[in-house]
Amino acid sequence: MVLLRPVRSIRLKIGLVFGITFFSGFAAAATYVFYEVKKVLIQQENRALDDRAARLSERTSLYPLIIPLPERGEVLALWYTTNGSTKRLYQSPRFPATISGIDSPTISRSDTFQLTRFVRNTEGGYGKLTTIVGRSNRPLARQLQSIGWLLIGILLLSMMLSSLGAWVMSGWLLRPLKAIIDSARSVNLAEDVTPIPTPNSKDELLELADTINDMLARIRQAVDTQHNFFAAASHELRTPLSILRTEIEVAQREAINDRERRFLASQLAELRRLSRLVDDLLAMSQLRAGTLQLRxxxxxxxxxxxxxxxxxxxxxxxxxxxxxxxxxxxxxxxxxxxxxxxxxxxxxxxxxxxxxxxxxxxxxxxxxxxxxxxxxxxxxxxxxxxxxxxxxxxxxxxxxxxxxxxxxxxxxxxxxxxxxxxxxxxxxxxxxxxxxxxxxxxxxxxxxxxx
CATH class of the missing domain: 3.30.565.10 (Histidine kinase-like ATPase, C-terminal domain)
Incomplete structure (x- = not known):
């Protein structure tokens, strides 16, 4: 039961609710940010690839034939179209086999490459030069993956810190409530009932403390009344009971018949039982009130x-x-x-x-x-x-x-x-x-x- 008790605490519930709420909100925001960053990076990569294709196309010459070489990690393919016929001028060894001609889309993905196509008219307007340039998309994927893990780490760390902050803050906020609980537990021992310290928060906790103090005051008054009643009643009953017992014991010594003797013996037994009850009630009231004297x-x-x-x-x-x-x-x-x-x-x-x-x-x-x-x-x-x-x-x-x-x-x-x-x-x-x-x-x- 001790282990289960913290699970039911308000502090833990506040921490869980705050952590889950923060996690849900931050996860949604982080997801949105991730996809926005991904879109921006892809757009930047595509623009850089378009510029690269345009520069390579401008550096390509047909007369005389000059073909620029791609950089490391790039693939390049050149097609020349004139009079309805297309001739491939150059293709990198690692160029994707899925791209078979010049009819590929402007931006496409093939295997692990990001591709772009650039078309320009040749000098004199005798044909068109089609340039397709591609780069490996693995660096971009690794960059996006790093950003994703960074966001996940920040999310988990923020959730832990927010939950811890909620735990500490709720403990500070619930401190007056803990004092109320500790004072309310003293009701089990009526002699230890003390007023609950009222917080200066001017909120519902103050109202709760005042309400419980009023209740404890009434309980204390009822307990005192009960103790006083038991003590007074016991004191008042002991004297007449002692007198009755003495008179019956004296009457038993008189010359009486057996029927009267049995009757007096029965009455004496009941008086003794009643006297024990009165003594017990008096002892109970003294013990409860703390007035029992010991020698x-x-x-x-x-x-x-x-x-x-x-x-x-x-x-x-x-x-x-x-x-x-x-x-x-x-x-x-x-x-x-x-x-x-x-x-x-x-x-x-x-x-x-x-x-x-x-x-x-x-x-x-x-x-x-x-x-x-x-x-x-x-x-x-x-x-x-x-x-x-x-x-x-x-x-x-x-x-x-x-x-x-x-x-x-x-x-x-x-x-x-x-x-x-x-x-x-x-x-x-x-x-x-x-x-x-x-x-x-x-x-x-x-x-x-x-x-």
């Missing part, structure tokens, strides 16, 4: 992982799964620098995804190892879910399997949080297997950083 500290990743696996032991057993934890015993330390609360949410989200999509009665392989100066946290599970586009797993609102609960925000939020903590989160999906991998720099012995 970095040194964390022993192996200790945190073992604590979370114990905390997540019940869901693992409910799905009849087996968890295998492998720690790198050769690593002197598995210390990283991260926000403890945010990292806990990330690892719990990855564990939750693995448990949710894993095949029952299979094993989850969790490992922590050191690779050079990097700590790698990896979780692998077997799954029957088909992921059509693994690269979109860390995109917001993307769900590989809509049959499961969720809103497609967990992996995207985890990816963004890990990125803010100077780490990387990668997920890969192959046939029957899913792997989530988190990488952090080993911070053993390093001073804490400031957020």
């Amino acid at each position: 970095p500290e040194r964390i022993e990743l192996d200790d945190l992982t073992l604590f979370l696996t114990e905390r997540y032991h019940a869901p693992i057993n409910q799905r009849h799964l087996y968890l295998s934890v492998q720690l790198d015993d050769a690593a002197p330390s598995l210390t990283i620098l991260a926000d403890l609360d945010k990292l806990t949410n990330v690892l719990l989200n990855l564990l939750d995804n693995a448990v949710k999509y894993a095949i029952p009665n299979t094993q989850l392989d969790l490992s922590i190892r050191q690779q050079h100066e990097t700590i790698v946290w990896s979780l692998i599970n077997q799954t029957t879910s088909v992921v059509p586009d693994p690269n979109r797993l860390t995109s917001e609102f993307y769900q590989a399997d809509i049959r499961h609960d969720g809103y497609g925000l967990g992996l995207w939020i985890s990816h963004q949080i890990v990125r803010l903590m100077s780490g990387t989160l990668t997920v890969t999906a192959t046939e029957g297997w899913f792997q989530a991998e988190v990488r952090f720099k080993n911070q053993s012995g390093q001073p804490p950083f400031e957020n």
